[in-house]
Amino acid sequence: MPTVTYIEYDGTEHRIEVPVGKTVMQGAVDNNVPGIDADCGGECACATCHVYVDAAWLDKTGLPAPGSQEASMLSFAAVTQPDSRLSCQITVTPDLDGLVVRMPEGQH
């Protein structure tokens, strides 16, 4: 099963095995990883599962398409960066084994 490393804002690391087909958000929520709120439950409708994708993985996860719902929701999140994604929109594949994401200071 692919492993995803979630790094909290304070630096705490969580290595979690996430089944293929689940989203990075679900992997965090199912394992009580703090720092990802996911208020809307994966509908791409709130921006509270915001993460920064580690530079080494950006090619594989990609960035939200301009004008997409994800880009639109992300534009309202606090403290976004060029490597920001909504983790409910990243589906885990065997290719993403080893993925590293960091959480922002807060979700809103």
Place this chain on the structure above:
Amino acid sequence: MNAPVHVDPDTDAHRIPLDQIDVSDPRLYQQDVYFPYFERLRREDPVHYRKDGMYGSFWSVTKFKDIMHVETHPEIYSSDAKLGGITITDRPMQYRRSSFISMDPPRHDEQRKVVSPIVAPANLNNMSSIIRERTCKVLDGLPRNETFDWVEHVSIELTTLMLSTLFDFPIEDRSKLTFWSDCATADVNAGGIVNSEEKRLEILSEALQAFTGLWHERAARPGGYDLISMLAHGEATRNLVNDPMEYLGNLTLLIVGGNDTTRNSMSGGLAALCKNPAEYQKLRDNPALVTSMVPEIIRWVSPIIHMRRTAKADAEIAGKQIRAGDKVVMWYVSGNRDEDSIDRPNEFIIDRARPRHHLSFGFGVHRCVGNRLAELQLTILWEEVMKRFPRIELMDEPKRIYSNFIHGISEMKVRIPA
């Protein structure tokens, strides 16, 4: 009137012909008897058309997932003030004031982004100590063994102090903010001082005047961290003062959004805890539960009863054919009690697994910008309440306002045993 609330609402809600159900009747909320109507609609006709109701003809969207669908399709379901805006009331055209909540992308996005940094995580951290200090002071000043109004002494006081900080508004004049907030949302048929749109505009013009003075003062000095400075210096909003009605629209949005909703959650939350003493005991036994209790209170209270959209094109919701121009109303009070999306929705449970999965803040591009500030204020309130008061007694049923939009509590008599 189509919703005779003077009979037993349970019997009536199940006997009345479906097409006669009118959930826009503000008395249903004032008398707190709306639940059985929505239970029936969710079961029998979850996307329900009411022709010629008290507030015109409209679709009611009552299920959580259907509300989410409308929220996430702003290209079809418009918030534009000129089409009718965000409330079920169709105001005469000359009284339809734009603000970023009643705009669609992309203009909505530009204006919203100007003010959203005020509730960024770092700013919330800065605000938390002043919120706690004020909360402690207000709670320590409450009478003991004596009946008093929680709304006036706690809910209004704390939220109005917060609002004056957000605007950097003279703190000694803060009661004006509460007054303007109430006037901005009052139903003209409620029997209050705002009995016409002319009267509303007359009162809100005083707010506009005061805030226009503040604008020029703030625009003349370097940018600050209050909402007026942000608007006066923001790229997308720096000329807003030259469009007084849009400035006023945005002011009332920020005043109501920053005040009324949290106020009613402070009142409704206490009512819920008084009526569910075992849940309050759970909190006192495990104070960390405050983080899941606060969103549960916000779900339970549903401070905004509905939000309205207007269809810009023909579309379908759960098999119902919506026509361009139709008024579509999302009833948050109903979606927040939807058994298909929320486990045991009619129970107040402070340790739910996923308490933030509620509709009270809306979803999509118009999701409440101040949601985490609201949660912060409520968290601090309950942390300080539980430290001080083992018990607070509800002396009477809360008095609710005549409105199908603001789920307001105007008075709530309580007593804190010595």
